[in-house]
Amino acid sequence: MDPRDYRIRVDTNKCTGCRHCEVACSLAHTGDRSNYHRARIRVIALEDRFLPLMAGPYVSITEECASKKLVNINGFVYDQCVLCRASCPNKSIFKEPDSGIPLKCDFCGFRAEGPACIQWCTSGALTLIKIKPEAEEEL
Amino acid sequence: MFGWQGKALRVNLSNGFVEEELISENLLENYVGGCRLAKEVARLEEVSAEKNKLIFASGALTGTGVPTGAFCSVAGYVSLQEDILCAPLLLRFGPELKCCGYDVLIIEGKAPEWCYLFITDEEAKVIPVAEMEGYTPAEIEEVIRSSFSKWYGNDIRIISIGKEGEQPSGLGGLVTDGLLVNYSGGLGNVFGEKRLKAIAVRGTLDIKLAKAAVFQKIITDAIKDFREKRNKLFETVHTVFARLELPLSREIHHGEIEKKACLACPIACLHQREGKFLPNFTVTFCFSELLEIENMEDALTLYDLCEKRGIDPVALSVTGRMLIELAKVGKADVTLTPGDTKQLVALIEDESSLLHKGGFWLAQHYQSETLLQDITKKIDTTREEIFAQIEEAGKKKAVLEALGLCPYALLAFPYDVIIKAFEAATGKALEVKE
Numbered sequence: 001m002d003p004r005d006y007r008i009r010v011d012t013n014k015c016t017g018c019r020h021c022e023v024a025c026s027l028a029h030t031g032d033r034s035n036y037h038r039a040r041i042r043v044i045a046l047e048d049r050f051l052p053l054m055a056g057p058y059v060s061i062t063e064e065c066a067s068k069k070l071v072n073i074n075g076f077v078y079d080q081c082v083l084c085r086a087s088c089p090n091k092s093i094f095k096e097p098d099s100g101i102p103l104k105c106d107f108c109g110f111r112a113e114g115p116a117c118i119q120w121c122t123s124g125a126l127t128l129i130k131i132k133p134e135a136e137e138e139l
Numbered sequence: 140m141f142g143w144q145g146k147a148l149r150v151n152l153s154n155g156f157v158e159e160e161l162i163s164e165n166l167l168e169n170y171v172g173g174c175r176l177a178k179e180v181a182r183l184e185e186v187s188a189e190k191n192k193l194i195f196a197s198g199a200l201t202g203t204g205v206p207t208g209a210f211c212s213v214a215g216y217v218s219l220q221e222d223i224l225c226a227p228l229l230l231r232f233g234p235e236l237k238c239c240g241y242d243v244l245i246i247e248g249k250a251p252e253w254c255y256l257f258i259t260d261e262e263a264k265v266i267p268v269a270e271m272e273g274y275t276p277a278e279i280e281e282v283i284r285s286s287f288s289k290w291y292g293n294d295i296r297i298i299s300i301g302k303e304g305e306q307p308s309g310l311g312g313l314v315t316d317g318l319l320v321n322y323s324g325g326l327g328n329v330f331g332e333k334r335l336k337a338i339a340v341r342g343t344l345d346i347k348l349a350k351a352a353v354f355q356k357i358i359t360d361a362i363k364d365f366r367e368k369r370n371k372l373f374e375t376v377h378t379v380f381a382r383l384e385l386p387l388s389r390e391i392h393h394g395e396i397e398k399k400a401c402l403a404c405p406i407a408c409l410h411q412r413e414g415k416f417l418p419n420f421t422v423t424f425c426f427s428e429l430l431e432i433e434n435m436e437d438a439l440t441l442y443d444l445c446e447k448r449g450i451d452p453v454a455l456s457v458t459g460r461m462l463i464e465l466a467k468v469g470k471a472d473v474t475l476t477p478g479d480t481k482q483l484v485a486l487i488e489d490e491s492s493l494l495h496k497g498g499f500w501l502a503q504h505y506q507s508e509t510l511l512q513d514i515t516k517k518i519d520t521t522r523e524e525i526f527a528q529i530e531e532a533g534k535k536k537a538v539l540e541a542l543g544l545c546p547y548a549l550l551a552f553p554y555d556v557i558i559k560a561f562e563a564a565t566g567k568a569l570e571v572k573e
Contacts, residue, residue, distance in 0.1 A: 016407035018400035019231075023204040027355060033345035034204045036402075037238060037294075045293065047414055049397065092290040097343030119359055120204075122366065122405035 003107030007129050008115060010052050015125035017050035019043050021117035028108055028116035037097045040105040041117050047076045052117075052125060055094040056085030058102035065090075141349035142199050142565035143167050147180075148241045150256060150263055152333050153248030157263045162243060168567060171541035172198035172242065174225035177214035180243055181223050191216045193329055195228075195236065195244035198543015202234030202346050202402065204358060205560045206365070206552060207545040209234055209402035213298075217325030219309040220499040226323040228298065229401045229409070230316050232340065233543060235296040239342030246333065255283065255299075255337040260344045271336045275447045276301050276314035279337050291341070299337035300327040301449025306490060307331075309497015310458065312451030318409065318416045319446055324454025324497060349566030357560050361552050365405055372406075372551055379525050380420070388423035390435045406547050418442045418452065424521055425456030429514065430463075431477035441480055444487060453518070457498040459483060460514050461507070470505045525550070538571055 022036035022043060030038060040055040065088075069080045087094035087102040094103050108115040118126045145167070149158045170176040177196035186192050193215045200208040211233025214225040236244060239260045246256070252269045271279055276299040284292035297316055304311035304327030311327030313320040320326075330336070348354050365372075380388065392410055396417065400407035410417040418426065418438065426432045426441065445452045465471035473493055475482050486494040493501065502511035526532035526549060535554050536546040542561055561569050 016398045016400040016404075018402060018404050018407065020204070020206070020403040020405070023202075023403055027204055027348075027351065030345065032351035033347050034202060035238065035343070035345040036234075037343040038345070092288065120362055122206075122362055122369070123400075123407070 003109040012049045014123045015050040020120045024116040024120035040103045054105035055103045058087045147243035149245045151248040152250040155265045173541045174212040175541045177212045193246040197233045201543030202237045207404045207548040210543045215329035232296045235340045240344045250334040258340045260342040295341045300330045303448045303450045304331040308495040310450045324451030350563040354563035387427040422452045429456040429460040437480040461501045
């Protein structure tokens with residue numbers, strides 16, 4: 001599969017915070033080690049729900065960072081920084097714990113069966129959708 | 140070593156001395172993990188009232204990615220029960236301890252003042268916190284997490300005690316990341332004896348797997364199979380609960396609640412409302428059947444008090460029932476009417492009341508061992524109902540406990556699949572002895 005054709009849809013209403021997606025991600029990328037601290041997807045606990053976030057590209061944050069806005073979800077106000085997928089010096093997430101190298105979700109493009117996180121997500125919070133020019137088609 | 144980390148951490152609170160030790164492969168192969176390993180380490184360490192230690196042992200599959208593989212056990216000598224007790228810890232403390240590089244944690248000695256232990260994969264240190272005396276577990280967690288950056292602090296896993304654990308009591312339990320640990324009554328007091336208010340862990344090390352590709356395939360297939368039969372599983376559980384007739388449980392777990400899971404658990408049996416844990420099935424059973432609390436508000440008020448003081452709700456219910464029965468026959472001079480939460484709260488707040496002695500002490504003191512057995516049997520029988528359809532459930536649950544898995548995994552995954560996952564993770568065959 002070509003990762004560029006797909007997106008991971010997140011349903012926060014279904015996520016139970018089990019973090020199995022994180023373990024699956026680490027195992028798929030390291031090959032032989034389980035370590036959710038190496039995952040390119042991290043489950044963030046918000047006040048009323050869990051939010052799985054895929055790692056975006058590394059950015060060097062500046063004073064003008066756009067992620068300074070507030071976002072209202074279900075009546076709770078969050079700093080947009082929480083929802084931002086980017087790896088930056090302000091966040092300790094999405095980096096290799098030993099080398100500090102920023103991580104980026106690659107949709108497990110090297111796996112014929114698709115992203116490992118989706119395969120191991122039992123709650124239905126993560127699903128793979130194909131992006132078409134006209135419409136989205138759920139797989 | 141695969142699956143396990145092969146190391147133990149020994150911390151002496153008296154002098155702050157910290158030492159890493161290798162664990163023999165023989166010991167891990169024979170005792171695997173969980174309470175079985177914790178109790179064997181306690182035996183080797185000659186744990187007793189005079190030489191009390193806290194022993195933590197993760198399961199062999201804890202943190203590997205096997206569904207429900209999140210458990211860790213804690214054991215210690217509980218003076219009021221004159222025995223070594225062991226309780227399972229849920230959520231993520233076990234996996235995080237393993238990410239610090241340890242299967243076993245041994246805590247000995249007594250700190251000169253109240254302290255908490257902070258363990259990472261790089262160091263372990265005893266941090267004095269005299270001001271934390273009397274703090275609730277929630278306050279302790281807040282203080283510890285807020286002393287680090289937001290992102291780092293949120294990833295720290297914590298076990299703590301409340302006021303109940305600070306004094307000699309049979310009810311002092313543990314709280315891990317906001318969740319009361321059932322069956323930990325008395326272990327909180329072992330923390331208290333050592334002036335240990337909390338343990339915080341945050342590690343980043345890998346857990347290596349022997350046959351990772353085989354392991355991944357086993358788990359992927361098992362999850363695929365689980366997805367197909369999940370509705371049937373939840374139907375079975377609902378049928379059991381309906382048969383047990385627990386209106387309190389239905390009422391508490393109804394409405395706007397959030398499901399929360401331990402690491403890698405597809406069942407997600409924990410429930411939260413507005414970020415606070417609700418009493419689980421065992422606790423609602425204890426409250427309604429042993430204490431005869433019928434009102435949801437009363438049950439939640441009592442559970443909230445347990446959380447604040449760090450009281451094991453199961454130990455509280457057993458002791459409360461003992462007192463009700465002993466008062467009925469005129470043995471104990473105490474006023475406790477079944478279902479009267481106000482009386483119970485008053486007894487909890489009165490630190491000299493008989494309630495704080497715990498069920499075992501009451502049974503011995505009033506020569507009512509049979510009464511205690513009958514009460515605890517009632518809880519066990521109800522729990523067994525859930526596993527009634529599974530052959531040799533007792534033996535299989537003991538194996539799962541040693542592997543660091545939740546017993547409910549037996550309802551969702553075939554036992555032989557779990558054993559195959561163990562073999563792929565560790566590269567060892569599992570020999571189950573009686």
